[in-house]
Amino acid sequence: MAEFLQLVVSGIATGAIYAVAALGFTLMWQAAGVINFAQGEFVMLPAFGMLMCIGVGMPLWLAFLVTCVAAALVLGYAFKRGIADPLIHHGVIPLVIATLGVSIAAKSFVRSGYSAMAQQFPSPFPEGVFHVAGVTVSFADAGTLVIAGAIVLSLQAFLNRTVTGRAMQAVAQNTESARVLGIDVSRMVLYVFVINALLACVAALLITPIYLAKFDMGETIGTKAFFAAIIGGFNQTRGALLGGVLIGVMENVVGYYLSPAYKEGVALVLFLLVILFRPEGILGRREERKV
Amino acid sequence: MIARAGELLHVDALHKSYGAIRAVDGVSFRVGAGEIVGVIGPNGSGKTTLFNCILGQIGPTSGRVTLAGDDITSMSPLELARRGVGRTFQTLQVFGQLSVRDNLIVAAQEFESTLPRRLFARPDAGLTARADEMIERFRLKPVAQLHAGRLSYGQQKLIDIAMAFMPRPRLVLLDEPCAGVNPSLVETLRELLAELNRVQGGSFVVIEHNMDFIMRLCPHVICMVEGKVLAEGPPQAVQSNRAVLEAYLGN
Numbered sequence: 001m002a003e004f005l006q007l008v009v010s011g012i013a014t015g016a017i018y019a020v021a022a023l024g025f026t027l028m029w030q031a032a033g034v035i036n037f038a039q040g041e042f043v044m045l046p047a048f049g050m051l052m053c054i055g056v057g058m059p060l061w062l063a064f065l066v067t068c069v070a071a072a073l074v075l076g077y078a079f080k081r082g083i084a085d086p087l088i089h090h091g092v093i094p095l096v097i098a099t100l101g102v103s104i105a106a107k108s109f110v111r112s113g114y115s116a117m118a119q120q121f122p123s124p125f126p127e128g129v130f131h132v133a134g135v136t137v138s139f140a141d142a143g144t145l146v147i148a149g150a151i152v153l154s155l156q157a158f159l160n161r162t163v164t165g166r167a168m169q170a171v172a173q174n175t176e177s178a179r180v181l182g183i184d185v186s187r188m189v190l191y192v193f194v195i196n197a198l199l200a201c202v203a204a205l206l207i208t209p210i211y212l213a214k215f216d217m218g219e220t221i222g223t224k225a226f227f228a229a230i231i232g233g234f235n236q237t238r239g240a241l242l243g244g245v246l247i248g249v250m251e252n253v254v255g256y257y258l259s260p261a262y263k264e265g266v267a268l269v270l271f272l273l274v275i276l277f278r279p280e281g282i283l284g285r286r287e288e289r290k291v
Numbered sequence: 292m293i294a295r296a297g298e299l300l301h302v303d304a305l306h307k308s309y310g311a312i313r314a315v316d317g318v319s320f321r322v323g324a325g326e327i328v329g330v331i332g333p334n335g336s337g338k339t340t341l342f343n344c345i346l347g348q349i350g351p352t353s354g355r356v357t358l359a360g361d362d363i364t365s366m367s368p369l370e371l372a373r374r375g376v377g378r379t380f381q382t383l384q385v386f387g388q389l390s391v392r393d394n395l396i397v398a399a400q401e402f403e404s405t406l407p408r409r410l411f412a413r414p415d416a417g418l419t420a421r422a423d424e425m426i427e428r429f430r431l432k433p434v435a436q437l438h439a440g441r442l443s444y445g446q447q448k449l450i451d452i453a454m455a456f457m458p459r460p461r462l463v464l465l466d467e468p469c470a471g472v473n474p475s476l477v478e479t480l481r482e483l484l485a486e487l488n489r490v491q492g493g494s495f496v497v498i499e500h501n502m503d504f505i506m507r508l509c510p511h512v513i514c515m516v517e518g519k520v521l522a523e524g525p526p527q528a529v530q531s532n533r534a535v536l537e538a539y540l541g542n
Contacts, residue, residue, distance in 0.1 A: 161414045162414055163400050163413075163414060163416045166389070166393060166396070166397050166400070166414070167397060167400065167401065169386065169388065169389060170386050170389070170397045173386040173387060173388055173389070174384055174385075174386055176348075176380075176384070177380070177384035177385075177386070178397075179367075179368045179369060179372075180346070180368045180372060180377065180378055180384075181372060181377070181397065181398045181399075181401065181454065181458075182369060182372030182373055182401035182458070183369075183397075183401050184369060184401070185369070
């Protein structure tokens with residue numbers, strides 16, 4: 001039992017990182033109708049951004065802050081203005097293809113410009129473990145949970161308890177109506193892009209010590225975030241959380257009790273089951289498209 | 292002839308063509324401050340296209356729209372909202388995942404403050420009292436806390452209309468407020484609109500197929516057929532106009 005609980009706890013911690021990346025994914029879809037298949041690379045790039053900052057002698061916390069600013073500008077503002085804005089009027093598919101292009105470009109850029117080798121990445125948390133009720137918990141897992149939880153809660157508070165957050169929800173639920181009511185839709189969408197970029201930075205900070213920084217690390221985290229979003233419900237912010245945590249826990253449980261070889265397939269199996277039996281996702285609503 | 296107060300909206304020779312189809316074909320009319328104007332006409336006569344052109348949702352092919360003397364032709368809905376122009380749609384536009392009260396607050400909050408204040412302001416933007424006033428007026432009090440998407444069609448319609456009036460607009464374009472609404476609610480709606488016009492002021496332009504509703508609410512009626520204004524005047528005169536009867540019934 002203790003070992004099961006242990007698997008669950010560390011699974012929740014890993015899942016929380018997937019959830020943070022998935023959260024940005026669903027926000028982008030809800031508010032802007034953008035499916036970002038470069039989401040994994042949006043996590044990978046900040047990881048290398050932080051490595052470069054550390055390379056010039058910055059401490060990790062400063063590297064993180066500098067990277068957040070850069071990500072907000074490049075992955076938030078520039079991505080919206082340069083890629084999303086010109087393509088959004090042509091439907092979902094051209095933009096999906098463009099984000100696939102961004103993903104390939106980002107990987108090639110990092111591989112040839114930085115390194116094709118996996119790089120060590122410092123953990124923001126101290127080494128070591130502590131014990132709670134017979135369960136051994138690492139500081140890394142606990143810290144990951146605290147940070148991911150705080151991020152999610154403050155994002156929820158922002159969306160539900162501020163005037164701007166409510167305007168963003170309005171845009172997500174009915175863009176045309178929001179526009180007629182005087183909400184600056186373009187600005188709200190920009191906020192979502194910036195929030196997504198910042199969430200990606202947090203995910204990078206938390207996951208890279210585990211995965212190591214590598215040009216193709218985004219493939220794993222990107223697909224997991226995508227599956228998490230679909231499993232939980234693409235149009236529900238809470239869905240992304242549930243999907244992420246579910247994948248994290250199931251990966252751990254399957255990896256331990258069956259075989260570590262199956263671990264990477266867990267998200268895909270869950271994804272297939274959801275697509276077959278509950279396509280709107282566990283917490284999702286069926287979408288009605290206005291014609 | 293009805294005496295017109297100060298003119299608020301002036302639509303001047305508005306055209307909207309889609310290829311060879313002239314959806315709006317040289318429509319001109321004026322709406323005075325505080326006036327309620329009805330727009331009737333068979334399906335496909337260009338009424339909604341006219342609204343979309345006035346509201347900047349689609350750009351007119353030619354023509355001019357002025358609001359209190361300012362040219363607002365092809366202005367974005369955002370700019371128009373800031374100038375006090377609102378609208379309702381034929382279909383429901385409520386935010387289903389927000390509570391009724393939040394729907395009303397969101398409908399007016401963008402007029403209240405500046406960017407930094409919006410980020411850190413009180414979450415209700417100081418609008419709860421105003422929202423509750425509208426909730427009371429529109430008889431939505433028992434459901435004020437519920438998600439709007441869970442309410443009946445009629446209740447959502449009421450929210451929809453209440454939202455349009457939240458920011459105290461100078462001009463509201465209402466597109467078929469009675470569509471799909473049961474007869475007793477139609478009467479409630481008529482009373483509410485007349486009351487809002489009286490206490491809150493503002494000019495309304497109302498597209499509607501329900502003739503009884505239009506006759507009793509609007510002192511001035513425009514009849515559109517095939518993109519053109521066929522007749523205009525007091526409702527009784529328009530209703531008994533021979534050309535209007537032919538357009539509706541065929542000859």
